[in-house]
Amino acid sequence: MTVELGNIFASAVKNSLFRDKSILQINHTPNSIPHRDKQIEQVANILASILRNERPSNLFLYGKTGTGKTLSVQYVRDELLKKAMQMGVEVRIEYINCKLRKIADTEYRILAAIIKKLGGEVPATGLPTDQVYSKFIELIDNKKQLVVLILDEVDQAVNKISDGFIYNLTRLNSELSKAQISLIGISNDVTFLDNVDPRVRSSLGEEEIVFPPYNALQLQDILQERCKKAFKDGVVDEGVVAKCAAYAAREHGDARRALDLMRIAGELSEREQSKKVELKFIDMANEKIERDKILDIVETEPKQFQLVLYSIFQLTKKSKIENFNRIFTGDVYNFYQALCNKTKTEILTQRRVSDIIAEIDMLGLINAKVISKGRHGRTREIKLSIPSNLHEKVESIMIEGLGL
């Protein structure tokens, strides 16, 4: 039996609620950035010295996710490059996201990524790091120019690698004869500069700018503006935008989250053949985002993580039946060992499993709290924090993934 797809497609086109969905996508760069005037101005002020051919101060930006840091810097960068072009000033401003796994999450790879952006070539491995440094120097020092490196999510890089590499970068200026480098560090972690080598702190933090979270009203503005362009007229009510903003404001004012929510709510409304984006779709979108995130994590984590998670899963189940409500690291490890024997997998040390538990905690799948049981030692008390309507689905994914 053939399904009549023609109708589905036809109505999909006709009933589209979107004018331009890409406006709500996270990589979209809007041409105005509301409620960030002050920060943009500050960044611009500091970088403006480029136009006088002076090296700008190193700059450090921090604020939670989705507070417009990256967007603001990109914006200033674009404007500045235009201006510099007009004035014939030699500048390179390169943006590197230090969190991208396999691309720029180690000292070597960050350097390699920069070099690549500057037009050089570096093999993925096999070269000593200092050789990569000299290649970098060679590449930029051939003429008088200013090089600004924007390092997004530096905190990630630094606690993965050590702060030595930022120090190296700042120190590089003394080895350059013609060119000069400035750094712009961007971090989500407000406390990042506190636990970092003082030399790095003073050089990277020559100037600091804080991006506070958006409040619900500001988020509403942002959403309002984008919705006007992204959706067709009359599709989104005032109340819907307000609710969406309120949801995101609860999550530490994350604009990215708000936009995602809006976009997915739109998609869901379309799928349901609704003429408008209704309030209930915001709720559904919220659930869907959460759900997709969890399922994605569970599917993509490596086998050992799944084994540990599966152990926690089973123990949680057992604890409900037998009524002993608390689960500790030791319990998990025992179950895990048994599970490894059963699946003929090699058993990791408790040390490692302890770290894995901590990592699963970071991912938000469980809630692990270090507690002391007094004479009975110190452990993590572990609680599953996957909503119960997903349990079945998650369990089947793991069973399949582990071949149980």
Add this chain to the structure above:
DNA sequence: AGGTATTCACATGAAACTATTCTCTGAGTTAGG
């Protein structure tokens, strides 16, 4: 009763090891002149 010292069961840290992937180098091999 009130105070302190112990002790448990891991947490947390640092270093070292392993396997894999990749480059570079130089010895040995090959083919053409």
Add this chain to the structure above:
DNA sequence: TAACTCAGAGAATAGTTTCATGTGAATACCTGT
């Protein structure tokens, strides 16, 4: 003799093990009343 092949040395990285040290508070152990 130039070009080519291939093994071995050296690097980077991810994931782990080994060794070492840290730790919060329930309990055991005193002490003096």
